[in-house]
Amino acid sequence: MTLENVVPWGRNLEEYREMFRLSDKDLQSNILGCGDGPSSFNAEVTKLRCNVISIDPIYQFTKDEIGQRIDETSSVVIKQLQEHEDDYVWKKIKSVDALVSIRLNAMRDFLEDYEDGKKENRYIHQELPRLSFDDESFDLVLSSHFLFLYSEHLDLQFHIDAILEMCRVARQEVRIFPIYDLYNQKSQHIEAVMERLLKQGFQAKIVKTDYEFQKGANEMLKIKKRLCDISKPSKL
Template structure:
């Protein structure tokens, strides 16, 4: 059975997961970071607690914490149900079951929701969306994009991906994107055309193996600088 999301879903991941998805070193975590499409991840909240310099941008941040919670509640069962029916597309080792997955994701999203109002006041959560971001050229040292580009291949066009990556490169000195798979754990058909496009424009592009794999085969990120 295929996983099919008709729109982008809130599904929170933690600082620990970001570190592994993006091969983040202690030095990386001291850089000025942009999290693009962070949604309800707790990455911003947790890194801020550790003294990090992190800004998250997502269209969902136009809403209040209560409104975001309502959206989480509305979509949670659909994500869990589709994952349940497609368990063969995932590696159930560190996360041992559907129930554990739900607990881990909800824990991250609760941390985000508790942090959100204060983070908005501090301009750590900013409404905005690709392919046009509300930031200056090279405002950030490192931009991270988790589970948006490539994952939503069925929803977002190749042109959207190209414009979005160019925009991330505009606002940041380095860009990392994870994973290179679509929602069904297949390598996105956009991966090679995008890599070729970027290299033709003299971008330094590397596909790098990372110490994280939940989707089967989803253990590489794209690094662009």
């Protein structure tokens, strides 16, 4: 990975709450964020004295390098948003200017927290589909705007490998948002992924969320480990 291929774009805690339907109880759990990038989620959750680790390949770079890349790419992103305004829902976020302000503030908060977070092992340079953590290291594992969104670039096998790896390190749940691709269509991989999860013994369902900015993209995939059938007598 080279920084020249990265377009940093960060989201905040309020958006994470809506995307993943995160309750206060959820935030008190041990959380892993996969592909958090320059979002302020980790910084804000840490201020609440909760536990979160974020992984992303961008964390191999320094604060100054990431900050410079944000400066280099922001104008390009703004222009793309202006050219494709009809692809988005301007309801809670009223305009391109309002969106840019939210994103830049989130990335500023990330940069202010980044060096402390690196020292505290809250920002770790890793990437799916392979994680270094032990089985069931986290209560809740999240993935925002990576899996399914880039279905044209990441094939079905990558999605299966990445999601099963997230399930491996999750004690309770995995949540993935959105399930739509870059063309505002439901991902071509979603049905096959859900079928594979069922065969592997997981419960997977699509859940409506309180967040819709990309038109139609207001659902997440929620995955739980299937509980044993308690109606069957145990063998002593």
